[in-house]
Amino acid sequence: MASFQPRPQDAAELLDSRLNHTGMNHSEPRPHAAEATALQLKGEIAAVRELLLALSVGFVLPGPLPADLERRIDAGEVESLDVLIGKAEQAGLLTDGTVVGPARNALLTAAPTSKVHALQRELVSSYAADGQPMGDFARELARGGLADQRVAAELEHTADKSLEHDPALACSLYEEALLAGADETGTAARRAQAAAANGDLDSATRIIDTLLVSVDPPDVRRGVDVAAAVWAHRGMLARSADAYGWLGASRLGSSAPLAAVAMVGCGNRAGADALFRADAPPESPTLLAAALAGTGKGILESLAEDPQQALPILIHASDMLNAAGSALPLPETPAALAALLALHSGEPYLAETVCRAAAAAGQGGNAAKPRLFLLQAWSAMQQDKLEDARLSINEASKANHWPLVPRDEFLRAALEVGLARRNGEIAELVLAWERAREAMLHISVDLYSLLPWGELVITAARLRETRRIAHYFDEANQLLERLGSPPLWAVPFHWAAVQAALLSENPAALAPHATALARAAKNNHLAAVLAGAGKAWVSILAGAFQPADVEAAARGLGRMGMPWEGARLAGHAAARAGERKDMVRLLSCARDLHPQGNATGNGSSETGEPRAAATAETGNGMHPDGSGLSEREKEVARLVLEGKTYREIGEAIYISPRTAEHHIARMRRRLGAENRSDLLARLRLALAAENPPQE
Known part of the structure; x- marks a missing residue:
């Protein structure tokens, strides 16, 4: 049907003028719009109207025409096809076998709907007889209101082929198939899958709820897969496990690995073992089946006392799903699970690369993209790459046109x-x-x-x-x-x-x-590092630590992809060191682990800025400006004005309390302050001079 809708009056006037030009007009007054168009093509030129209407519906030249028109041409009841084409072209209504837009719209508007649909069905029969797919013409027919099972079947078939790779297209095709008369219940599970993979969880939920309450729902396993994925995305993984429990082991089939993922995630290991054996081969030799089987096996392996094989298995599953190009909605994608295992193992850089590859391949469809970007952000944050983390968060927010x-x-x-x-x-x-x-x-x-x-x-x-x-x-x-x-x-x-x-x-x-942590340290390297760090923290807070032990613990954290944690540990120890050489050693360690910090405005006792700390200890980088304060002194001044103590200032910017005291005394002398209240007032003036109010 026409996608362009001109005013009927314009179309009538065009036809009227064209027919006047060819001498095919009559003297009756011209009625309104589409009715006038129909009248202009009656009588001796009715065959031209029939030809133009057939071409407007979708018949093409050269090619078969409606049976009745061909019969009349063959019987000599009307002029030959060439003559009819010539008259239409002479009137300017036909160009290169195509009816001009306004005329096409006017003819389709004027013709009775039953007549248009009859011609469309005849055309569909022609496609079927020739064994030709209708392609976009089927979509046009459905949107135009033609109910025909052959059109519905073709749209449904095309949607099925798009389902795993282009769920957005599949959504549109299934909706058009419904318009053409497809079975609403029979397509429900696939329509829900397309909606879920496209990120439209609300639509998927409405469809699947209607399906699963029906008696003996068709395609029920697929329907439960979608329901489980939707519940997981809503943050209710136990409901996902319940859905698979309702389905039962006898009907799980290739969904058994997904059931295992859901059940392990909510703490039901026995249920997962009962429904899925880690050594079970995939149900078919396809990439998708192998990827799902690997996902289930990997998640069960991750629960072992020695889970070394879990991460490689999940990475292989992610690679296979990427290669399959499937946008299947899942409770958790193998890429997300592999990233989580990498993060839990102290390998955030590996988590980042796995998520990046999966997002590029469209693993899990639009619905999975935000989570993959957010896990990238977590990986970046753990590695102390805070700007990269924010960029990935922004990518997650715009990865899907639906809300998170x-x-x-x-x-x-x-x-x-x-x-x-x-x-x-x-x-x-x-x-x-x-x-x-x-x-x-x-x-x-x-x-x-x-x-x-x-x-x-x-x-x-x-x-x-x-x-x-x-x-x-x-x-x-x-x-x-x-x-x-x-x-x-x-x-x-x-x-x-x-x-x-x-x-x-x-x-x-x-x-x-x-x-x-101490118990797990026997077989888990990350646990050993974290246990050592915990012991170092306790010794620092007790005031009885060995700088060498603290440095070893801090650098261990850095090697496990946790540099900020290590720098924080070393910085706290430096602030409490009794010997200057120990303080310098620990500050140097903190600087090595966290070199990109800038101390401006930092008032937290949990963070430190080793680069600025190093300049404080060496005396470098101090270039007084018009306020008479160096950059380091301005940093200290801001913290003084926040009411911080010497120790809190030292913890905030990785200097010792004694150094903070020296800075404050030097600023007092330089600014000529007589007492503390005078110093605070002068510091406010000095900082205000640096940042004057905007007009």
């Missing part, structure tokens, strides 16, 4: 908290924490969200808000216990709990998690 799903919104909120904590801006941290508190209300704790929960546990302790997260913290511990406390998944969460206990100065809360 609750699971991804929670991950983004936790990322914002982590970035604010590392930037040391307390006001920014408080705002990010409030947003995260809201996000956590919309999801449940699962195995694949332990990293963001760990970040929030630390921040809650930092802000004295532990009560707000205690329930979720207990749920996470219970989940790990149900799975047998698998080291790969448990170690980073225990480390987060250790840091939270240190911030809260709560030895009772520290003990079980420190013990768990």
Whole structure:
């Protein structure tokens, strides 16, 4: 049907003028619009109208025409086809076998709908007789209101071919198939799959809910796969596991690995083992089947005491799914699982590359892209590449034209908290924490969200808000216990709990998690590094540490892809060092691990800026400006005006309390301040001179 809709009056006037020009007009007054067009082509030129109408419907020249028109031409009842074509061309209504746009629209508007549909069905029969696909013409017919099972079947078939590779196109094709009369229930599971893969979870949910409450729903396994994926995206993985439990082992088939992923994620290891054997071969030799089987095997391997094989298996599964080009909606993509295992193993750079490759290949469709970008952001944040992390967060926000799903919104909120904590801006941290508190209300704790929960546990302790997260913290511990406390998944969460206990100065809360790290250290290298770091922290806070041990622990954290954590550890030790040589040694270590910091405005006791600290100790980089203060002194001045003590200033910018005191004394002499209140006033004036108010 026509995509261009001119005014009927324009079309009537065009036909009227063209027919006047060829002498085929009559003297009756011209009625309104489409009716006038029909009248102009009656009588002796009715055959021209029939020819033009057939061509407007979709018949082509040269080629078969409507049977009735061909019969009349063959019987000599009307003029020959060449004569009819000539008259239409002479009137300017036909060009190169195509009816001009306004005339086409007027003819289709004037003709009875039953007549148009009859011609369309005859044309569809012609395509069927020749065995030719209708292509876009089928879409045009469906959108024009033709209900024909042959059109519906072709649209449905085309949608099926697009389903795994172009879900957005499949969505449109399935909707058009429904317009042409396709079975709504029969296509429901596939329509839901297309909507979910395209990121439209609400539409997928409405379709799948209608399907699964029907008696003996068709394509039920696919429907449950979609339901499980939607529940997982909503941050309710236990519901995904329930969906597979409802389906039952006898009907799982190739979905068994996905059921295992969902059940392990919510702590049901026994259920996963019962539904999926890690040594079971894929149901078919396709890339997709092999990728899904590898995903299930990899996630079960990750629960082992020695999970060394889990990460390679999941990376292989991700590679296969990338090669298959499938946009199948999944509870978790193999790329996301591989990235999580890499992050939990202290290899964030590997997580970043896996996610980047999967996002480029479209793994999991539009719905999976934001999560892949957010995991890239987490990898960058862990490696202390904060600007890269923010760029990846921005990519996640615009990767899909739908809003972020609750699971991804929670991950983004936790990322914002982590970035604010590392930037040391307390006001920014408080705002990010409030947003995260809201996000956590919309999801449940699962195995694949332990990293963001760990970040929030630390921040809650930092802000004295532990009560707000205690329930979720207990749920996470219970989940790990149900799975047998698998080291790969448990170690980073225990480390987060250790840091939270240190911030809260709560030895009772520290003990079980420190013990768990020490126990896991026998077979887990990351656990050994984190246990050493935890021991170093305790010794620093007790004021009885060995600088060499602290440096070794800090550099160990750096080697495990946690340079900010290592720099923070060394910086705190430097601020408490009794000997200048120890302080310089530890500051140098912090600078090596965290070289890109700038100390401007940093008032956090959790962060440090080793580059600025190094210049403070060596005396380099101090070029007074008009205010009479060096860049380092301005940094100290800002912290003084915030009411920080010598120790807090030292912790904030990685200098010793004694050095902070020397800076303040030197500024007092330079500015001629007589007492502390006078110094504060002069510092405000000096900083105001540096940053005058904007007009």
